[in-house]
Structure formats: structure tokens, C-alpha cells
Amino acid sequence: MTVAVVGAGVIGLATAFALAERGYPVTVYDPAPGSGASTVAAGMLAPVGEAGFGEDALTRLLVEGARRWPAFAARLSAAAGMDVGYRDSGSLLVARTADDLAEVRRLCAHHESLGLASVPLRAGELREREPLLAPGMRGGALLPEDHQVDPRRVVAALLAAIQAAGVRVVRRAVADLSTVEEPVQVLAAGWRSGPLAGLPVRPVKGQLLRLRGTGLRHVIRGYVDGRRVYLVPRADGEVVVGATSEERGDTTVTAGAVRELLCAAVELVPELAEYELVEARAGLRPGTPDNAPVIGEVAAGAASGALGSAGNRLRLGSPRVFVATGHYRHGVLLAPLTADAVADLVSGRDPAQVVKPFGPERWRDA
Numbered sequence: 001m002t003v004a005v006v007g008a009g010v011i012g013l014a015t016a017f018a019l020a021e022r023g024y025p026v027t028v029y030d031p032a033p034g035s036g037a038s039t040v041a042a043g044m045l046a047p048v049g050e051a052g053f054g055e056d057a058l059t060r061l062l063v064e065g066a067r068r069w070p071a072f073a074a075r076l077s078a079a080a081g082m083d084v085g086y087r088d089s090g091s092l093l094v095a096r097t098a099d100d101l102a103e104v105r106r107l108c109a110h111h112e113s114l115g116l117a118s119v120p121l122r123a124g125e126l127r128e129r130e131p132l133l134a135p136g137m138r139g140g141a142l143l144p145e146d147h148q149v150d151p152r153r154v155v156a157a158l159l160a161a162i163q164a165a166g167v168r169v170v171r172r173a174v175a176d177l178s179t180v181e182e183p184v185q186v187l188a189a190g191w192r193s194g195p196l197a198g199l200p201v202r203p204v205k206g207q208l209l210r211l212r213g214t215g216l217r218h219v220i221r222g223y224v225d226g227r228r229v230y231l232v233p234r235a236d237g238e239v240v241v242g243a244t245s246e247e248r249g250d251t252t253v254t255a256g257a258v259r260e261l262l263c264a265a266v267e268l269v270p271e272l273a274e275y276e277l278v279e280a281r282a283g284l285r286p287g288t289p290d291n292a293p294v295i296g297e298v299a300a301g302a303a304s305g306a307l308g309s310a311g312n313r314l315r316l317g318s319p320r321v322f323v324a325t326g327h328y329r330h331g332v333l334l335a336p337l338t339a340d341a342v343a344d345l346v347s348g349r350d351p352a353q354v355v356k357p358f359g360p361e362r363w364r365d366a
């Protein structure tokens, strides 16, 4: 039984990898594999830093997503014969003003209430861990469980691994799922899954920068006069500075966003002003009404009802259609868990309990 995966971002590729590992023949459809949000992303694996107020089920998902990364990175690196840049050196929250520090302390209290690891740090302790921080920082916290990976390496490794496993990659866009012949289909086309399946998935634009220079030791999530900025330093000297969040569907890089990101970043770490500016990019996160992914089978009834749109309705009955999209800010973090969940569903097994609240039926039932 061949499985079609529509979309070759980190979600579709990880899913194809998991299906191939379980012995399924797989065909991936994408006109430009790896051209979506996945190769723009910073690659933070941040279940704690991303733990939102009132999002406890999503936080449990993120925590489980992070737990799967070390084994996934090892398997993928072995299959592709390349390193994917997984680094487990933790992250720092850094506050510049008294108000910023109050916000960081509020977050730490939230982490503690959920049983998540976060260790408050005084200004001096922060500077000891990260000597390049500007002298005026008020304090912050260590998030020892928040790590990182290089999403570009992950996408390249996944492409190499699936091709080595015999997965067919067809470079064409799927305009309508009814044109896909395979009896089992996984829709993983990022924000474009919305229009393809009539799901409430929309693009949320994020702009970020890539610098080059050395010296930073940790991922830093900065709170700078109420603005948020993160820095993700890689072993190879790349430093990602991100990111905007805009309710727009274009990928234009704007001067204003570049200025905002650079100003906030340099206020945190003045030495960044000396680094090479290598790239400015924008990507489109697949966002949903509740900021959480949608992973599950699209039932025939659902497809013909609230989830279907007049022109692009999913076909009823056979074939079976699964969706894996809407990962918003967490697609890299959630790729291994999502891939396992979809492979479980395709094989007729129950996915992990933490995934169950995130099926497509939650909007039909709303």
C-alpha cells in the first residue's frame, strides 16, 4: 500500500522517513522540496520557552516532542550520513529592564507551576554563563531542557535519508487531492494545507536574520524593553536572530523588520554589530486558530461538512486522508513526534496520548 505525502517540509519529510522506516512504499509530492518555512526556521527545540499561558495540552505535546529529538537526531544522522546540528546546551532567558525581568519571573513561575525546569539567574550569574551579554542586563533564567537543531541540515538529511530508503520524490504541486492516486495520503503542505483541505490554517509571516561570528554559547531568548528577540548560535558560526510575527502571507523582507531585529539583538549582545550579516529571510508559519497543530485523519463526514470548502473539498470515502500541519512556531520541534503519530495512524495504531487532542475534528465539533 503506497502512501502519498503532499509537501516536503520538515513535517512531510519526517513523516516520509518514519513511514519508510516502517516498510511502506512512499511517494512525496512537492514542486520545490524544502522551500517553505522549514528552511527559514531558527531550529529552537523549546518546550519550556514556548510554554504559553492557557496552553497546557500544547505544552505537554511540546515536551514530548522535545523528548523524541535525541533519538531522532541519532537515527537521522546515521541514515543520512550527516550531522544535523543537534545541541543540548540549554537556553537562557535574558531581561534588560525591570519590567522585562518581571515578565521573565512571571514566566518562570508559570514553568514551575507546570513542573518544567527553569532556574532563575541573577545578572552576574547570567554574565558568567554568557560573557558576551551587555553589562546592563537585569537577570533571567536558565532553561536546561530547551535545545536546538539546524533545520537546514535536518531537511537536507531527511531528503538524503528518504531517497536512500527508496522514497520517490515527485516535483509537482498537487492542486487538488483528488488528483493523487495513492490510496493513503498525508497532507503536509504547511500553510497551503489550509486551502487544499478546507482547514483553518493560515500563513503567519516571520522574518529573521542569519549572522556569522563566534563567541555565543547558548540560545538566548531576550526581553528588551518589552520587545522579544532570540539568538541561536550554531557550532559552525551561524547566529540566527529572530523573529517577527505578522498576520500576512507575503515573504518580502522589510527594512523595518531588519532594523528592529538588529537593534534588539545588539542591545542584548553588543558584539553582534561586528558580525557578518549573511542573510535576511521571511517564511510563512502554518498557523491555526488555537496555535496548535492538526494531526489526524480527515473523516469522510468531516471532509464533506464544516472542513470542506466548495471548490477544494476532500474526496469522500476512499482514499484515506491524514493531515499533519498547523505546526505554527513548533514544526521543527514537533517533526519527530508528528511523524511517529502519522505513521501510527497509517498503520492502524493509536498515536501517543498527547497527540489525541489535536485532531481535525476539534473544529468540526466546535
Ligand SMILES: Cc1cc2nc3c(=O)[nH]c(=O)nc-3n(C[C@H](O)[C@H](O)[C@H](O)COP(=O)(O)OP(=O)(O)OC[C@H]3O[C@@H](n4cnc5c(N)ncnc54)[C@H](O)[C@@H]3O)c2cc1C
Pocket: 006, 007, 008, 009, 010, 011, 012, 029, 030, 031, 032, 033, 034, 035, 036, 037, 038, 039, 040, 041, 042, 043, 044, 045, 172, 173, 174, 175, 188, 189, 190, 191, 192, 193, 196, 205, 206, 207, 208, 242, 243, 244, 282, 283, 284, 285, 286, 324, 325, 326, 327, 328, 329, 330, 331, 332, 333, 334
Ligand atoms: C521565522 C521563523 C522561525 C521559526 N522558528 C522555529 C523554531 O525555532 N522552532 C520550531 O520548532 N519551529 C520554528 N518555526 C516554525 C516552523 O518553521 C514550521 O512550523 C515548520 O517549518 C512547518 O513545516 P511544514 O513542513 O508543515 O511546512 P513548510 O516547511 O512550509 O513546508 C511545506 C511544503 O509544502 C510544499 N507545498 C505547498 N503546497 C503544495 C502543493 N500544493 N503540493 C505539493 N507541495 C506543496 C511547499 O513547497 C513546502 O516545501 C519557525 C518559522 C518561521 C517562519
